[in-house]
Amino acid sequence: MNSQTPAQPRVGLFVTCLVDLMRPRVGFAAAKLLEDAGCSVEVPRQTCCGQPAFNAGDRATARDLARQVIEAFEPYDYVVVPSGSCAGMMKTHYVELFDDAEWQARAGRFSARTFELTSFLVDVLKVERIQAIYEGTVTYHDGCAGLRELGIKDQPRKLLSHVVGLTLAEMADTEACCGFGGAFSVKYPEISAAIADRKTANIAATGAPMVVAGDLGCLMHIAGRMQREGRQVQARHVAEMLAGMGHEPAIGEPDRS
Amino acid sequence: MAVRITSPAFKANARQALADAPLQTSMRNLEANFIGRRRAATERLPEFEALRDAARDIKDHTLAHLDLYLTAFEDKVVQAGGHVHWAATAEDARTIVLDICKRLGARTATKGKSMISEEIALNEHLEQNGVTPVETDLGEYIIQLRGEMPSHIIAPAVHLTREQVEADFRRVHTHLPKERNLDEAATMLAEARGILRERFLAADVGITGANFLIAETGTSVIVTNEGNGDLTQTLPKAHIVLASIEKVVPTLEDATTLLRVLARSATGQEQAVYTTFSTGPRRAADPDGPGEYHVVLLDNGRSRMLGTPFQPMLRCIRCGACFNHCPVYQRVGGHAYGWVYGGPMGAVLTPTLIGIHQAGHLPNASTFCGRCEEVCPMRIPLPKMMRHWRERQFEKSQMPLAERYALDAWAYFARRGWLYRPASRLGVALLRLLAFGRGRLRWLPFAGGWTSQRDLPAPAGTTFQAAWKQHVKARRRAAR
Numbered sequence: 001m002n003s004q005t006p007a008q009p010r011v012g013l014f015v016t017c018l019v020d021l022m023r024p025r026v027g028f029a030a031a032k033l034l035e036d037a038g039c040s041v042e043v044p045r046q047t048c049c050g051q052p053a054f055n056a057g058d059r060a061t062a063r064d065l066a067r068q069v070i071e072a073f074e075p076y077d078y079v080v081v082p083s084g085s086c087a088g089m090m091k092t093h094y095v096e097l098f099d100d101a102e103w104q105a106r107a108g109r110f111s112a113r114t115f116e117l118t119s120f121l122v123d124v125l126k127v128e129r130i131q132a133i134y135e136g137t138v139t140y141h142d143g144c145a146g147l148r149e150l151g152i153k154d155q156p157r158k159l160l161s162h163v164v165g166l167t168l169a170e171m172a173d174t175e176a177c178c179g180f181g182g183a184f185s186v187k188y189p190e191i192s193a194a195i196a197d198r199k200t201a202n203i204a205a206t207g208a209p210m211v212v213a214g215d216l217g218c219l220m221h222i223a224g225r226m227q228r229e230g231r232q233v234q235a236r237h238v239a240e241m242l243a244g245m246g247h248e249p250a251i252g253e254p255d256r257s
Numbered sequence: 258m259a260v261r262i263t264s265p266a267f268k269a270n271a272r273q274a275l276a277d278a279p280l281q282t283s284m285r286n287l288e289a290n291f292i293g294r295r296r297a298a299t300e301r302l303p304e305f306e307a308l309r310d311a312a313r314d315i316k317d318h319t320l321a322h323l324d325l326y327l328t329a330f331e332d333k334v335v336q337a338g339g340h341v342h343w344a345a346t347a348e349d350a351r352t353i354v355l356d357i358c359k360r361l362g363a364r365t366a367t368k369g370k371s372m373i374s375e376e377i378a379l380n381e382h383l384e385q386n387g388v389t390p391v392e393t394d395l396g397e398y399i400i401q402l403r404g405e406m407p408s409h410i411i412a413p414a415v416h417l418t419r420e421q422v423e424a425d426f427r428r429v430h431t432h433l434p435k436e437r438n439l440d441e442a443a444t445m446l447a448e449a450r451g452i453l454r455e456r457f458l459a460a461d462v463g464i465t466g467a468n469f470l471i472a473e474t475g476t477s478v479i480v481t482n483e484g485n486g487d488l489t490q491t492l493p494k495a496h497i498v499l500a501s502i503e504k505v506v507p508t509l510e511d512a513t514t515l516l517r518v519l520a521r522s523a524t525g526q527e528q529a530v531y532t533t534f535s536t537g538p539r540r541a542a543d544p545d546g547p548g549e550y551h552v553v554l555l556d557n558g559r560s561r562m563l564g565t566p567f568q569p570m571l572r573c574i575r576c577g578a579c580f581n582h583c584p585v586y587q588r589v590g591g592h593a594y595g596w597v598y599g600g601p602m603g604a605v606l607t608p609t610l611i612g613i614h615q616a617g618h619l620p621n622a623s624t625f626c627g628r629c630e631e632v633c634p635m636r637i638p639l640p641k642m643m644r645h646w647r648e649r650q651f652e653k654s655q656m657p658l659a660e661r662y663a664l665d666a667w668a669y670f671a672r673r674g675w676l677y678r679p680a681s682r683l684g685v686a687l688l689r690l691l692a693f694g695r696g697r698l699r700w701l702p703f704a705g706g707w708t709s710q711r712d713l714p715a716p717a718g719t720t721f722q723a724a725w726k727q728h729v730k731a732r733r734r735a736a737r
């Protein structure tokens with residue numbers, strides 16, 4: 001652990017609206033990883049980071065939601081987000097939203113304390129061990145915002161390498177976009193699917209029966225497309241794999257939790 | 258003159274492109290060729306990232322003093338015996354070019370590759386006024402045969418397969434033996450060259466674009482791989498350079514810095530095969546060269562971008578890297594964008610040139626994956642500027658109504674946590690019911706945008722926040 005890190009860092013977990021609604025398991029996985037690494041985890045009330053509004057050109061709503069998030073997470077040492085895309089919004093774009101000095105400063109302080117989950121574990125907490133076993137091969141998809149806005153590339157791979165029994169088979173062009181793009185996926189569905197098809201073909205070509213990524217948005221899109229194409233490849237969030245949940249139902253599989 | 262604009266039909270264009278098998282083959286080739294070559298070229302040059310910074314700074318500096326450098330350029334051109342024409346609009350530029358052609362009694366004009374020529378729809382204008390334009394860049398020559406627009410700013414015919422080009426050559430070059438072999442790209446190039454040779458000699462006027470204009474010396478610079486530009490500009494009576502105002506750079510040194518990032522970003526070459534510097538008309542002691550040298554400086558809305566959030570777009574050196582790396586461009590090709598400039602740079606520039614009311618789809622049809630900005634040698638924040646366009650559309654209520662309602666309804670709940678939580682719990686419970694115990698939904702009313710292409714995973718049935726509350730309670734109980 002880093003010398004400036006408090007003995008038991010108090011982490012506010014921002015699970016993202018997609019995890020909240022669609023796949024709570026990712027939130028529990030993230031909480032487990034953080035607690036295992038010595039943090040105390042709390043989940044303040046939350047809705048959405050505001051990225052859909054920001055990318056739709058609705059700055060006023062984005063700003064209001066940013067304010068809401070910043071206020072709710074101000075008491076914590078760190079804000080951790082199991083998504084490169086939402087973390088990118090919160091860490092790099094919130095500061096662009098405000099014109100007044102007070103909120104700019106608050107957004108700046110918020111940004112400095114906000115991290116994507118795998119980056120927080122590796123870069124801040126310097127986690128070297130993960131208690132998880134998974135016998136099998138997976139391939140990893142780099143989500144665009146995490147990769148290009150936050151420089152997340154080695155962190156999830158490093159953590160996955162600690163999972164006992166897990167083999168990583170890299171796909172071709174792993175840095176290429178999967179075609180999700182938030183609202184893009186429903187506004188331009190055919191193009192979105194055509195982009196996905198290259199990704200799913202690259203996934204299939206690795207022979208790995210599972211694709212793992214750090215963003216539930218990309219994962220729902222990739223999994224949904226593979227299921228529509230009839231491919232037998234599972235999709236899971238990287239936090240699930242690291243938390244030893246690799247055998248629980250994959251995305252889109254019947255789930256009685 | 259009406260320029261063919263189909264940008265409002267972007268969705269239909271894209272659908273057509275996705276179903277076009279030869280196009281899809283060509284686009285896959287583009288991806289396979291350009292991306293790897295650029296990467297190799299940039300990795301071979303350790304100072305590439307520093308060069309990008311320098312390149313950006315050169316253009317930022319120039320744009321901050323654009324009037325100064327343009328007038329300095331003009332002075333030098335005049336000193337060298339050339340002429341500079343200021344064209345505020347596309348129409349002005351067309352008129353200027355046609356007037357020069359008419360004064361010289363020109364019947365044919367050879368042309369090097371120029372996107373400005375496409376932007377002002379010069380060929381149609383010349384044709385209608387009795388001057389035959391002859392494209393001499395192989396790619397431009399091919400699309401001229403087909404009556405198409407370029408689909409890529411540096412590889413105009415990249416949307417075509419070799420077979421399609423062969424068919425066009427056989428259709429048009431009917432004076433050549435039918436049984437000739439055109440299996441190789443090289444033989445096709447040779448055939449085009451043979452035909453163009455006569456045209457070069459017959460041309461009265463040569464028209465080229467410019468990659469850079471150098472204020473220090475009054476020089477225009479073109480970069481080609483075929484050498485066609487040199488013949489275009491040296492053989493005829495007059496050389497006309499078409500350039501937009503942001504092409505100017507202060508010094509020769511600056512131009513060489515930009516050339517170093519240009520070639521690597523564009524084709525992965527260290528340098529293009531031909532880089533030609535032209536200063537003024539032929540001097541008494543010159544062995545060859547044009548009798549007249551004209552530069553048409555086109556504004557066409559660019560000066561309005563200065564001082565706005567769109568100013569960085571004027572740094573663009575038209576390398577095409579953002580096209581090659583764009584997942585949307587890779588799938589739909591350049592013609593889907595519906596006008597001259599496609600890809601990420603077109604998504605930003607086209608709305609300024611033809612209006613956001615026509616080009617509204619372009620800045621929206623992006624996943625914001627950010628790869629364009631990552632590879633742009635000029636570090637242009639393309640996604641950010643696309644978002645600026647979306648903001649303008651939102652402010653002017655130019656967003657499709659259904660989208661606007663959905664966004665407003667979502668925002669209403671997202672701003673009100675006390676309402677959002679029960680509503681979302683209800684929503685996920687409903688969705689889970691609709692899934693009937695299966696893990697996913699194949700169809701969902703009002704969600705066709707999603708379910709037309711992919712299954713939708715069924716939610717777990719309760720929200721994380723609700724489940725976490727239970728979890729915390731249970732933990733407390735256990736601890737007691």
Ligand code: SF4
Binds near residue numbers: 522573575579629633
């Ligand atoms: S925007 Fe950048 S990457 Fe795209 S053509 Fe211009 S300089 Fe090249």
